[in-house]
Amino acid sequence: MDRKDQQPAAPRAPANRTVVLGVLAATAAVLLVQAASGTSSRLVLLLVFLPALMAGLGTIAQTVAVSVWVTAVVVLHSLVVPPGDLSARLGTLVGVVAAEAAVIGLCARRVRRERQLSRMRQSAVALQRQLLRPLPVTTPDVRLDGLYRPVEEDAMVGGDLYDVAETPHGTRVLVGDVQGKGLPAIGTGFAVLSAFREAAFREARLPAVADALEAAVERHNAYAVQSGEQERFVTATVLCVGGPDGNGTGNGNGTGNGTGEGARTGEGDGSATEVRAVNCGHLSPYLLHADGRVEPVPLDAGIPLGLAALAAPGEPRPVRRFALPGDGVLVLLTDGITEAQDASGTFYPVEQGLADLAATPADALPEALDRRARRWSGGHSRDDVTVLALRPAP
Helix, strand or coil, X not given: CXXXXXXXXXXXXXXXXHHHHHHHHHHHHHHHHXXXXXXXXCHHHHHHHHHHHHHHHCCHHHHHHHHHHHHHHHHHHHHHCCCCCHHHHHXXXXXXXXXXXXXXXXXHXXXXXXXXXXXXHHHHHHHHHHHCCCCCEECCCEEEEEEEECCCCCCCCCCEEEEEEEECCEEEEEEEEECCCCXXXXXXXXXXXXXXXXXXXXXXXXXXXXXXXXXXXXXXHHHHHHCCCCCCCEEEEEEEECCCCXXXXXXXXXXXXXXXXXXXXXXCCCCCEXXXXXXXECCCCEEECCCCCEEECCCCCCCCECCHHHCCCXXXXXXXXXXXXXXXXXXXXXXXXXXXXXXXXXXXXXXXXXHHCCCCCCXXXXXXXXXXXXXXXXXXXXXXXXXXXXXXXX
């Protein structure tokens, strides 16, 4: 995952040594200019900008120390080169002290807000760790690398979702996209992920896993209606690599009848790994061959999760099989990539982009594809981005 367990770094205050050297250098420069000017101008008062600068960069203690230093320099300079009368001298001193007190107060407010933001970021990191499994993941069946980037810069979770489960039935992989984007879609995504983590172990057949996800979305939508929130649907693909073959009747020659664990979409060579997939309205994956060929995997479009009422009653979700070559990479993605548009409104050509990246190692492929899509769109993201690169385990 692009952000795996990465906590955004809080701004660091400058080192005390740097602050001391900088303040001394600035003080010396102002006093030298004041002396060289030969005028009665009070250039020394320019030093009051030092605490203001420190209030935006440093700690409260550093800001207080610089304020005390500047006040002391101004007072000593007033004693050595006094203003015309006592009232002017007192006015200067009161003005400097008031300014430094205000600066210290602003610094304290800034530090307090930064601490609050840091706690919020820590909570976001903890939430991300619960929702999204850090990548890469290696199981006895597959190696999964990937990238996850919410469209909202300061968010760590959004409307895309994925998960990997090593189960007695094989390694099961989920990738999906909740209707909508960003923070409002998190609740539906969490419901789907929770259901997948249970059903992936409990259900022997892949369509039963998809049915469990459908039920989870329906329950979540029912709660959403009660609380006045928007109902949502989810596009998703559920895959299984390895494990028992299930109880299907596909005959393996490209003409299976699609019941049970479904028909094959193609034959692989002896080193190929069989992948079974149930598609619920999500984007079909791409198969990247070692020779640079890019092949879209033809999966049934399927009905998105939460919209099963639109399907024919009793109609099971079909399972499709296809071969993953030992040196091939299966690329799963969301529409944050496919819907990247250039200035003319042309969508990013994913197949061509993958073909251009054929020589890129699988662990670097997701980030490379995302960079190309962002460059295509001029850096303007329209949706959350998830790219997974799945290959047989070494």
